[in-house]
Amino acid sequence: MGLFGTAARSAASSTSTPKGECPQCWDHAHNRAAHRGLGPRQDCPRCVDHMVNGCPGFNRR
Secondary structure, three states: HHHHOOOOHHHHHHHHOOOOOOOHHHHHOHHHHHOOOOOOOOOOOOHHHHHHHOOOOOOOO
16 A cells, blocks of 8 residues: 555556546656656656647647
């Protein structure tokens, strides 16, 4: 068990995106490896694209 009685996240939990969720947003929110290569205070280009243009297939401008 993790902190405050919650179960620890596993790598498998990040691979199954819930229905109606953007797969990239879900992965980047729940998988630490998604941003591992970035330096301190460096923005993820894919996340910035999502913030500016929205999620592909959901609310893309």
